[in-house]
Amino acid sequence: MTTNKPLILVCNDDGITAPGIRNLVDAIKHLGEVVIVAPDSPQSAMGHAVTISKPLRLEKTDIYGEIQSYQCSGTPADCVKLAVDKVMHRKPDLLVSGINHGSNSSINVLYSGTMSAAMEGAIEGIPAVGFSLCDFAYDADFSYAKKVAAQVAENILNNGLPHGTLLNVNIPKATEAEIKGIKICRQANAKWKEEFDERKDPNGRKYFWLTGKFMNNDKGEDTDEWALANNYVSIVPVHFDLTAHHAIPFLNKWNFSI
Amino acid sequence: MTTNKPLILVCNDDGITAPGIRNLVDAIKHLGEVVIVAPDSPQSAMGHAVTISKPLRLEKTDIYGEIQSYQCSGTPADCVKLAVDKVMHRKPDLLVSGINHGSNSSINVLYSGTMSAAMEGAIEGIPAVGFSLCDFAYDADFSYAKKVAAQVAENILNNGLPHGTLLNVNIPKATEAEIKGIKICRQANAKWKEEFDERKDPNGRKYFWLTGKFMNNDKGEDTDEWALANNYVSIVPVHFDLTAHHAIPFLNKWNFSI
Numbered sequence: 001m002t003t004n005k006p007l008i009l010v011c012n013d014d015g016i017t018a019p020g021i022r023n024l025v026d027a028i029k030h031l032g033e034v035v036i037v038a039p040d041s042p043q044s045a046m047g048h049a050v051t052i053s054k055p056l057r058l059e060k061t062d063i064y065g066e067i068q069s070y071q072c073s074g075t076p077a078d079c080v081k082l083a084v085d086k087v088m089h090r091k092p093d094l095l096v097s098g099i100n101h102g103s104n105s106s107i108n109v110l111y112s113g114t115m116s117a118a119m120e121g122a123i124e125g126i127p128a129v130g131f132s133l134c135d136f137a138y139d140a141d142f143s144y145a146k147k148v149a150a151q152v153a154e155n156i157l158n159n160g161l162p163h164g165t166l167l168n169v170n171i172p173k174a175t176e177a178e179i180k181g182i183k184i185c186r187q188a189n190a191k192w193k194e195e196f197d198e199r200k201d202p203n204g205r206k207y208f209w210l211t212g213k214f215m216n217n218d219k220g221e222d223t224d225e226w227a228l229a230n231n232y233v234s235i236v237p238v239h240f241d242l243t244a245h246h247a248i249p250f251l252n253k254w255n256f257s258i
Numbered sequence: 259m260t261t262n263k264p265l266i267l268v269c270n271d272d273g274i275t276a277p278g279i280r281n282l283v284d285a286i287k288h289l290g291e292v293v294i295v296a297p298d299s300p301q302s303a304m305g306h307a308v309t310i311s312k313p314l315r316l317e318k319t320d321i322y323g324e325i326q327s328y329q330c331s332g333t334p335a336d337c338v339k340l341a342v343d344k345v346m347h348r349k350p351d352l353l354v355s356g357i358n359h360g361s362n363s364s365i366n367v368l369y370s371g372t373m374s375a376a377m378e379g380a381i382e383g384i385p386a387v388g389f390s391l392c393d394f395a396y397d398a399d400f401s402y403a404k405k406v407a408a409q410v411a412e413n414i415l416n417n418g419l420p421h422g423t424l425l426n427v428n429i430p431k432a433t434e435a436e437i438k439g440i441k442i443c444r445q446a447n448a449k450w451k452e453e454f455d456e457r458k459d460p461n462g463r464k465y466f467w468l469t470g471k472f473m474n475n476d477k478g479e480d481t482d483e484w485a486l487a488n489n490y491v492s493i494v495p496v497h498f499d500l501t502a503h504h505a506i507p508f509l510n511k512w513n514f515s516i
Contacts, residue, residue, distance in 0.1 A: 258402075
């Protein structure tokens with residue numbers, strides 16, 4: 001069905017049946033014509049992986065009733081690529097990804113499948129945003145996150161986004177009464193301190209589980225981590241030009257004898 | 259064995275037996291104590307994926323003779339995390355990743371497993387660089403790429419890198435005589451135009467292969483694409499702060515009623 005309403009593509013990384021994406025669809029469906037293309041199984045921490053060494057499956061589902069939805073065997077970035085090439089009748093006006101079960105603030109933007117879907121949208125020239133609720137629970141309370149998602153989506157549809165920019169929106173785990181507002185932030189310079197849990201399998205062979213502690217040494221009050229710790233929603237504008245422009249003069253002083 | 263020589267971690271995404279990593283080890287082994295931790299199978303296009311939903315294996319191998327080497331069942335980013343936590347006796351002085359069989363210029367930096375290993379190193383505070391030869395062939399000629407790798411590695415060991423910066427080095431597919439030199443560049447604003455190849459399996463069910471055309475509409479002569487097209491080696495300094503700082507004032511004008 002072709003309409004004049006905004007065309008909105010919905011994706012995530014927790015899989016098409018996750019409560020987060022169901023809440024996101026519910027939050028934004030009044031804003032336009034919605035099409036869902038999401039992974040058929042959880043794809044957390046997939047970063048910006050794409051599937052090149054095996055074929056992809058894409059199946060229409062009816063789990064969203066009247067709303068068109070497709071499940072895909074690939075990564076979040078695959079979902080967006082397939083949606084743009086094979087599902088959508090025109091370029092979407094908006095891509096919303098999430099709502100992720102768990103934070104994607106700071107350095108997690110790099111590991112996040114939720115954000116890779118949004119980034120793939122931005123690369124395709126689609127205004128895009130990823131939403132994450134800082135609560136890993138399956139039965140987390142998405143009611144305030146839904147309000148944030150609706151308002152951010154509406155702002156993007158009304159105002160657009162600067163070329164090549166997408167948004168990383170994180171919502172603190174707090175009650176609506178506790179939340180102080182919304183802050184536009186920069187990505188905090190924080191990282192994970194890895195600690196692999198070493199175990200033995202039933203055959204006596206060693207294996208490792210990735211665990212770790214999140215370490216934030218960035219004391220700036222303009223960061224997403226500061227905002228979330230102080231019960232603000234954080235919005236970080238993100239781009240996919242990874243060039244460290246400030247380092248170019250330093251490198252131009254190097255000598256090469258080739 | 260602990261020495262006073264620089265400690266160099268080597269990783270890649272094509273797998274521990276690929277010609278590219280064997281050539282890289284050969285190119286830099288005179289510069290310090292080398293430890294190899296690389297995937298046990300090809301991990302191309304894994305982006306910055308990490309493995310959280312299954313355990314990892316890490317096995318010592320002897321395929322590099324005297325040089326310590328380990329194969330890991332995870333992604334390139336997993337390899338670096340495991341190396342730092344479980345293999346290296348101290349923080350490495352340098353991480354080199356590659357030499358990738360195929361370009362990682364422009365937007366490919368986001369999809370690249372080679373670059374995700376280097377980026378993980380940079381996040382860990384290790385000076386890091388990814389090398390890619392613009393030739394997908396298994397039997398590609400790595401002789402000039404080896405010279406580039408040795409000189410870049412030596413420059414990093416001597417001069418360091420600005421905090422939080424890593425390097426994305428691409429070497430054109432050309433003879434040494436044809437190559438004009440080395441250029442410090444920015445990431446070209448180019449993208450892939452996806453075209454999924456739609457097929458039917460023996461049971462009549464549809465499946466898709468990702469293919470695509472690389473589209474470069476960035477005419478700048480300061481980009482990696484321009485350098486490579488003109489037979490220069492491209493070096494792009496890369497960082498992991500994805501904040502689009504220039505977009506913050508635009509977003510601060512938005513209105514939210516929550």
